[in-house]
Amino acid sequence: xxxxxxxxxxxxxxxxxxxxxxxxxxxxxxxxxxxxxxxxxxxxxxxxxxxxxxxxxxxxxxxxxxxxxxxxxxxxxxxxxxxxxxxxxxxxxxxxxxxxxxxxxxxxxxxxxxxxxxxxxxxxxxxxxxxxxxxxxxxxxxxxxxxxxxxxxxxxxxxxxxxxxxxxxxxxxxxxxxxxxxxxxxxxxxxxxxxxxxxxxxxxxxxxxxxxxxxxxxxxxxxxxxxxxxxxxxxxxxxxxxxxxxxxxxxxxxxxxxxxxxxxxxxxxxxxxxxxxxxxxxxxxxxxxxxxxxxxxxxxxxxxxxxxxxxxxxxxx
Amino acid sequence: xxxxxxxxxxxxxxxxxxxxxxxxxxxxxxxxxxxxxxxxxxxxxxxxxxxxxxxxxxxxxxxxxxxxxxxxxxxxxxxxxxxxxxxxxxxxxxxxxxxxxxxxxxxxxxxxxxxxxxxxxxxxxxxxxxxxxxxxxxxxxxxxxxxxxxxxxxxxxxxxxxxxxxxxxxxxxxxxxxxxxxxxxxxxxxxxxxxxxxxxxxxxxxxxxxxxxxxxxxxxxxxxxxxxxxxxxxxxxxxxxxxxx
Numbered sequence: 001x002x003x004x005x006x007x008x009x010x011x012x013x014x015x016x017x018x019x020x021x022x023x024x025x026x027x028x029x030x031x032x033x034x035x036x037x038x039x040x041x042x043x044x045x046x047x048x049x050x051x052x053x054x055x056x057x058x059x060x061x062x063x064x065x066x067x068x069x070x071x072x073x074x075x076x077x078x079x080x081x082x083x084x085x086x087x088x089x090x091x092x093x094x095x096x097x098x099x100x101x102x103x104x105x106x107x108x109x110x111x112x113x114x115x116x117x118x119x120x121x122x123x124x125x126x127x128x129x130x131x132x133x134x135x136x137x138x139x140x141x142x143x144x145x146x147x148x149x150x151x152x153x154x155x156x157x158x159x160x161x162x163x164x165x166x167x168x169x170x171x172x173x174x175x176x177x178x179x180x181x182x183x184x185x186x187x188x189x190x191x192x193x194x195x196x197x198x199x200x201x202x203x204x205x206x207x208x209x210x211x212x213x214x215x216x217x218x219x220x221x222x223x224x225x226x227x228x229x230x231x232x233x234x235x236x237x238x239x240x241x242x243x244x245x246x247x248x249x250x251x252x253x254x255x256x257x258x259x260x261x262x263x264x265x266x267x268x269x270x271x272x273x274x275x276x277x278x279x280x281x282x283x284x285x286x287x288x289x290x291x292x293x294x295x296x297x298x299x300x301x302x303x304x305x306x307x308x309x310x311x312x313x314x315x316x317x
Numbered sequence: 318x319x320x321x322x323x324x325x326x327x328x329x330x331x332x333x334x335x336x337x338x339x340x341x342x343x344x345x346x347x348x349x350x351x352x353x354x355x356x357x358x359x360x361x362x363x364x365x366x367x368x369x370x371x372x373x374x375x376x377x378x379x380x381x382x383x384x385x386x387x388x389x390x391x392x393x394x395x396x397x398x399x400x401x402x403x404x405x406x407x408x409x410x411x412x413x414x415x416x417x418x419x420x421x422x423x424x425x426x427x428x429x430x431x432x433x434x435x436x437x438x439x440x441x442x443x444x445x446x447x448x449x450x451x452x453x454x455x456x457x458x459x460x461x462x463x464x465x466x467x468x469x470x471x472x473x474x475x476x477x478x479x480x481x482x483x484x485x486x487x488x489x490x491x492x493x494x495x496x497x498x499x500x501x502x503x504x505x506x507x508x509x510x511x512x513x514x515x516x517x518x519x520x521x522x523x524x525x526x527x528x529x530x531x532x533x534x535x536x537x538x539x540x541x542x543x544x545x546x547x548x549x550x551x552x553x554x555x556x557x558x559x560x561x562x
Contacts, residue, residue: 119341151345153352180365180373184355187364187547208366211548214555215364223559263368268552275561276552 003034007043014050024054045083049093052076056096088114092123099127104135122152129161138165149181156185160192163199172203173262190219194236197243200263206254207267210247214276216240221283233287241287245280248273249313281310318481319488321426326493332418342388346526349386353377353533357540362547370544378537381530431478435461438474446470 006027013020028051031040040047055076077097080090091114098107111128114121125148132141142165149158163178179196186192197212220237233241251267252274261267268276288303339347356373363370380386440462450458450469459467461475472480556562 120339120344151341151348153348154355177369177372180369183364184359187359187362193364208548211366211551214551215548218551218555218558263366265366265548272552272556275556279556279559279561 003031006030010047010050011043014046019057021054021057024050025058025060028054045080048076048080049089052080052093053096056100059100088118088121088123092121092127095124095127099131104131107131120151122148122155126158133165138169141165153181154185156182156192159185160195163195167199167202172199175199176203190216190236193219194240194243197240201243201247203262205262205265206247206250207261207265208263210244210251210267210276211265213240213243213247217244231286232289233283238284238287241280241283244276245284245310245313248277248280252277284310318430318478318485319492321430322485322489323492325422325426326489328422329419332415332422340388346386346388349380349526350529350533353381353537357536360540360544363544364547366546366548367544370546371541374537374541378534381534381537384527384530386530387526431475434474434478441474442467442471443474443477444472446472 010024010027010031013024028047031047077090077094080087080093084090095107095110095114098110108128108131111124111131114124115128125144129141129144129148132138132144142162145158145162145165149155149162152158159178159182163175163182166172166175166178176196176199179192179199182192183189183196193212194216197209197216200206200209200212216236217240220240221233222231224231252270267273284306288306356370356377360370365373442462446458446469448470452469454469458469458476459471459473460479462473553562
């Protein structure tokens with residue numbers, strides 16, 4: 001743990017925008033203790049913003065208080081405010097600081113004054129929405145978020161947030177619409193499609209869910225080319241294969257009502273469904289097969305449960 | 318000369334006004350086209366199912382038809398009189414003033430230095446080039462000295478000043494970083510005060526969004542014909558990929 005490596009780590013966190021708040025606070029305290037702010041030069045300001053956000057995230061309102069001459073959050077913010085007066089970024093940082101201790105009404109009033117001064121301040125607007133949401137005022141939050149997205153259409157984050165708010169209120173159709181915006185804005189991102197698949201599944205639109213799951217599988221999983229060992233599905237790929245399996249099962253065993261789709265998606269033919277069922281079973285088992293590279297190890301954890309589940313779902317058909 | 322360049326850089330930074338803030342309605346108007354474009358560009362292999370696509374497409378077309386995205390003020394203004402005069406709009410004026418100010422900062426030290434050199438070093442020969450040149454370079458290298466038969470290798474003070482002036486860009490870049498105002502000086506020589514404003518998005522506001530929206534509506538209708546859902550026949554593709562079919 002020396003100074004240069006800590007600084008490097010902090011810089012890479014900044015570049016990647018990763019939310020490793022605990023690590024950032026730890027590294028930041030080290031930097032403060034060893035170097036102080038004066039030696040950082042122009043990097044100081046980015047560092048202070050990063051440290052203030054991370055400390056707020058971890059709830060350490062008095063970070064580094066006892067280490068140096070009282071560089072508490074408030075001191076961080078005051079330094080930043082003195083350097084960059086009227087900067088919207090510092091304003092929003094102040095707001096986040098207020099969120100930690102003040103009541104939500106006070107904070108919303110503060111953000112409202114920011115928005116009155118500059119009605120296109122998207123950062124303040126988003127913070128206001130998140131305060132509204134966390135204070136339980138879902139209705140206003142949805143209204144504000146819709147207005148925001150109407151203005152800033154390309155904000156994928158916003159669409160995902162609106163989608164998850166709708167999902168939490170069981171409004172799956174609206175959630176799917178939000179996700180479809182996110183999907184056209186970032187068609188290459190399989191995670192959004194996976195989320196849409198799961199939302200469609202929750203909305204009991206099984207044929208649509210199956211199509212989305214298959215899209216994820218198509219994008220993420222590659223069959224082995226000749227000569228290589230079959231790959232082992234992981235993470236979102238495995239999740240999607242589970243989804244395929246569930247949907248295929250549901251459609252094969254279903255009464256006609258289950259294959260009805262709100263989005264008028266036609267389910268695959270029964271022959272294809274059986275093949276899909278077979279294929280997904282294969283892939284799920286492949287994920288739990290003992291790895292050839294680490295010989296001598298037993299089958300991976302949970303394999304028995306999975307096999308039992310697969311057998312059960314097959315026997316009910 | 319270097320010091321003047323550095324000074325000019327910082328004066329430019331002081332003068333450069335921050336981009337003007339836009340109201341929500343203006344941003345909404347500008348970005349409305351993006352919605353349709355995003356939808357159109359994905360339509361040939363769209364990630365969203367037909368019903369959703371149709372709904373979105375219809376909604377956008379209706380919105381463009383009723384000009385729901387236009388700013389309230391510009392719909393009330395006369396729509397038929399063509400694009401308004403850029404000089405009457407105060408927000409466009411700002412961009413133009415910015416260009417003028419920069420030009421002034423460019424020109425004033427330029428003229429002072431030129432006059433200074435002309436006054437003190439008129440007729441001086443400063444250096445001798447280590448290589449011979451043809452007569453064509455005479456006017457370039459011996460400005461300010463009207464002699465017929467001097468060798469072209471001798472360079473006059475004024476010409477040396479010009480050569481340095483254009484050659485210092487690399488040095489400025491080292492001192493002030495890549496994106497500095499001083500290094501742009503030679504480029505600014507060519508530019509008119511209004512050229513900067515032309516390329517700025519401030520002029521983009523002059524576009525007639527009503528007409529753009531109408532054109533976009535046609536494009537959307539066209540894109541509907543191209544539309545194919547990426548989920549169509551996906552099961553067959555997946556099964557073929559895993560050689561089950």
